[in-house]
Amino acid sequence: MNDNDFMGEALRLAGCAAERGEVPVGAVVVCDGQIVGTGFNRRETGKNALAHAELEAIDAACRRLGGWRLHRCELYVTLEPCPMCAGAIINARIRRLVFGARDPKSGCFGSVSDFNALAFNHKPQVVCGVRGEECAQILSAFFQKLRRGRQ
Numbered sequence: 001m002n003d004n005d006f007m008g009e010a011l012r013l014a015g016c017a018a019e020r021g022e023v024p025v026g027a028v029v030v031c032d033g034q035i036v037g038t039g040f041n042r043r044e045t046g047k048n049a050l051a052h053a054e055l056e057a058i059d060a061a062c063r064r065l066g067g068w069r070l071h072r073c074e075l076y077v078t079l080e081p082c083p084m085c086a087g088a089i090i091n092a093r094i095r096r097l098v099f100g101a102r103d104p105k106s107g108c109f110g111s112v113s114d115f116n117a118l119a120f121n122h123k124p125q126v127v128c129g130v131r132g133e134e135c136a137q138i139l140s141a142f143f144q145k146l147r148r149g150r151q
Helices: 003-019 053-065 083-091 132-150
Strands: 026-031 034-040 073-079 096-101 125-128
Touching (some): 003 026, 003 053, 003 073, 003 132, 026 053, 034 053, 053 073, 053 083, 073 132, 096 132
Parallel strands (some): 073 096, 096 125
């Protein structure tokens, strides 16, 4: 499997979030070519500000691999991580971050800020734009539908 395939799995998970009325963000953690953690947004259904896709996927990977250091892992996520998730990525020592769509409102790997430009002890390799149009489209469609429902 390659970046497109793993992002495809993250997109599938984003669809699961959308089906539940959640902002459609999906994430997978990959270690040695195998998916070891998955997650999608559950903030509304879980009534929990911490229930972001990235945190769910990182938590699952830590449990599966038996440790908090994920230095051999890659994280694929459909949307550029927010400050909270960026901090978790750095603290978990994720080797490589691959995201689809930029987040101009809270993205922390180049959009609003760049956590890799700060003096943290770990800097993941960052790849932006993998299946970016699809990732942006699922978010646009979700918010258009949400706005139509409010009118």
